[in-house]
Amino acid sequence: MTKKLKQPEVWLRGPIEEIPQLLQPAAHALLQTSEELPYWLDEFPDEQLWEKPAGRASVGFHLKHLTGVLDRMLSYAQGSALTQVQFDYLKSEGIKDKTSTTEALIANFQQKVVQALAYFKTLDESTIKSARTVGRKELPSTVIGLLFHAAEHSQRHLGQLIATVSFVKAN
Template identity: 60%
Template structure:
């Protein structure tokens, strides 16, 4: 597959159920784009908030955290105290890992998600699941699709922020 070709045009990902292929493709595309957009990105700008908008560091942590939380809810589990701590600190740049480490964390979580997809029978995709303390209704496929589209949305925001910050140097 060419590095310019988008994942959704590359054919099925082995062992991922057909109905989860679009989510898997979107997550893989997100990883590729994050790596591409942050080539040569100045590390000292990782937590800058241009125009009061979210930092690149926040976007990287947030997409990893949301993916983790959606997988947890899909698995009928409640969030752990570690997940709540992660959520609380997504925008905190103090003692934060490097952009390379944040990218690696996201890529690792995407590969965990793909393994989860491979072990998710299509027969349960319409099953009801609940989100958060308020127990808001969703479904397995709703949670997994949201994780993928949410990642793509934040990657787009990351691109704009990273581009603006690169231009300002």
């Protein structure tokens, strides 16, 4: 029997209250990732979080990276440089962390999504189109570009995580 999620995908449930229209797709993608993580990681053993099947990224990496990227994109969208804490987190994303649990890593991402959506609600159309820069090289972007990147990036890593979870569970 193939398991199924209990609701239609988030984008099919209508607009999210107070989120600007231009950011609805980004909000939907972040919420979809947030909802699917516990579904796909149901009963995933913590002791397998850092396994790297075929040398690929571990489930633990994907979970930490989802949170880290969203956090960094929110900083850039707000016009802020990254902090030392954010740089330290970035360096730690692929390092085996024996203290983290699957549940805690999921909760960290879900909390970051709540923060992101609260930020989305503060934006208006003029702000969404504002120029922003990324990184030390100050590469050009916009608020909407950064938020869409965070959303599509979360979906991309969710897909990679699902494939990794399936492989690890099968072996």
